[in-house]
Amino acid sequence: MTDIFNQLRSAVPGVVWPVLPDQPGATALALQHQLDQSQWWSPADLQLHQLAQLRLVLRHAIETVPYWGARLGKEWRRDDIIPDWTRFRQLPLMTRADAQQSGNDLLSRRIPGDHGALTRSGSSGSTGMPLTCYGTALTDFFWRAFTLREHFWHGRDFSGRLAAIRLKVNSGEMPGWGPATDIAFTTGPCALLNLQTDIDTQLDWLEAQSAQYLITIATNLRWLAERAIERKLKLPGLLEARSYGGIVDDKTRDAVDAAWQVKVVDMYTAQEVGYIALQCPLHAHYHVQSENLIVEILDGSGAPCPPGDVGRVVVTTLHNFAMPLIRYEIGDFAEAGDACECGRGLPVLRRIMGRERNLLRLPDGRRHWPSFPQSRWVAIAPIRQLQLVQKSLQDIRVRIVAPRDLSADEAQRLIAVLQDCLGYPFRMTVERVDEIARAGNYKFEDFVSECAD
Template identity: 25%
Template sequence: MKQSKHANLKKFLFDLKTKILKPKIHRSHIRAENELKSGQIETLNFEKRKHMINHAFQNTAFYKTKYQDNRDLLDMKNKDDFQKLPPVTRDDLAMNFEKFIAGNPSSKTYRKVSSSGSTGRPISVLHDTRFPYTVLQWRILGWWNVKPYENQAFIYRYKRPFLKRLGNNLLWWPTRRIFLTGAEMNLRNVERFVKQINTFRPALLQGYVDVVYEFALFLLDNDLKIHPPKMVWVTSAPLFENQRKTMEAAFGAPVCDQYGNTEVFTIAAECPQQNGLHIMHDSVHVEIVDENNSPVPAGTTGKILITDLHNEIFPLIRYEIGDRGKLLDTVCSCGIPLPLMDNVRGRQSVVLKTPSGLTVRSEHLTILFEKLMNTIREVQLIQNKDYSVELRYVFNSDKCVEDEVKTILKELKIKTRDEIDIIPIKVDELQTKSNKKPLIISKLS
């Protein structure tokens, strides 16, 4: 009874603060959910694309030049017209940042963010804060029966500033939001975090794939138990299936995979059925195309093009985001009226190369490692300037992985046609680049 009253108080204060302090989020949340229930998602998506194309052409220097030879397509009668528009590349973004900005927006209406450059050329974009993407996160939480006012636990790579933590605590009170810093993850801090979790029983555990996985390993290695959350939400990198299984064993909860990045935070996410990722089709348009930028059938892997349907300050239309994936033609039994795409396995800009010009994409390696890795915890490929590759791996010291390493080496040699030397190296920790632990780090120019 006491817990029920406390939950009701949290909900009441959350609703009150949202309506008073964050009315934009409240209105956007209601509007987004009404759109989802309307049964007109496809029509809404089409009309939003049409609006964004004309808005970009009229208000940005970049698209005014980009679409000069395609002005007859701007009225967009059908999907074929849209697909004839030339895609935008990361190089376009890197070299024309100012020209992407629509008009002269107030600094109160945007937030500048930059990619780390860990998977390619660093770029910057402006996020249009007039559409709060928090509403999409609330939508995903709702699929998993997690209320935004319930207690939540987060694992960040680095410690947040004291004033930011204090402000966050005051804003969310009486909801408790607890944090663990990945860069300071040791047994003492983990045990403190475990105690907090078992005290406040958060409904959600969220963080980047690598640090949440590291926390799971700490729990298993030290026989630590936590009160199971309703779901674990991981972001920022492809999720290996062996990582998912390890996390679910450690946390006693399902793991939700999400797809998003610096340019567009929330693109797609899993529902509890886990039959792929539901695309936020009322907020973003996703295309899968071949090397000639022609659409490929569902179930076929290709380049991902993204159109942000809400960012009017910094329009991104048919933007080649640097990832590879595939659309699914299946219908999820959950009843959510959003199309599906497969879990994203890798970035096209990150590859292994051989002297003959052969490239091996990261998504192929991700699938390979998912099949072969049983006792190895983590793996990473470092390609040196002479094309040789260091196969770095982390595993439990009490388990023999010699045969597993030999199998992986054999498969890698097949994929690279035995053109390069591959040297296995046991390490205690993988290398980081721009605060991440990428699958491939290339030193080739």
């Protein structure tokens, strides 16, 4: 903590120690102090506090949000119950399609004035189905609190330089890392680059930055690392690579380690709800941010998954009084984990698996996450990038980026390897493309199913 204290910003001239922050800074630090305690609580204690907050959210949602009033109000009035966990887990799930169809009915008609101004953001999700999300100044405040917690968890040196390659930003430089840290700390600068920049240009830019920290979208990070290995481009000052907005698998972690000998720290966020889980400071798995939301991992029948099982991620927001989401199926799958040996009581997600549309469908009805590691096909032909698109239960299109067309023999060998990896002799056609789009749908996916139900 000593280093962090050195970076605290005092608001009173003539006082540098002990630091006297301004009002917003003091509020942020007070919340951080609570988060610092609650992370060590037992799961039972965390649930007890969640339930107290959940009851307020449910009552508010039913009384002021037309969608929830219609959906849950009758039951609420009939029993006038204050739900316990059992009742909560019987509430119906809300899908993204439900949310889209409901439009403004999801918006509270009586947002508490103390929660601050209404904020609005769009979420394209991975399905390409846009959803307008609303929050308040308060939900933004919580968003930033978990950003700050993530810095603390990973012991970052705030005096360092941060290089951020993100979607929808103007390239340039900011004096600080952003609002989450700027509220109470003095940090090094943050250099920004738009994600839609060509990978080689991104690497040249990164090399020129000599940054201590890099943050970018997960797949972009993998491409950067893989290309850096090819170019033997080192980033000697880099301490850590941070990622968000996608799946970080072993391929990504290995590539980053091989390229720059640093670890990847990933975070699991969604536009609709903010931080869902943060990577444990000691492990590659994730801790649910229980102070921000309730996360359930449910199997096909709606029952909670035991540790080791993969299920769908269902979330309930705890502080959004503008557009509360209750048992909302966010569209991701994750593997439930055992309690973490680090001692934090925050539940563990062992892996974030991806989206339903990243599941391979076999003709017999089974579905699984396909694996076709680069090591299996990289020697066949000079393929720079590969994506599989499942068109039907029998057909898969193999999209490749390569400097030339594949010979008939190469294409045949590639198909044979992929069929073997997928465990079924799908009909495959190889299609060479200039680029596999990453701009529109920034969560680049190696595998996409366009299979109709």
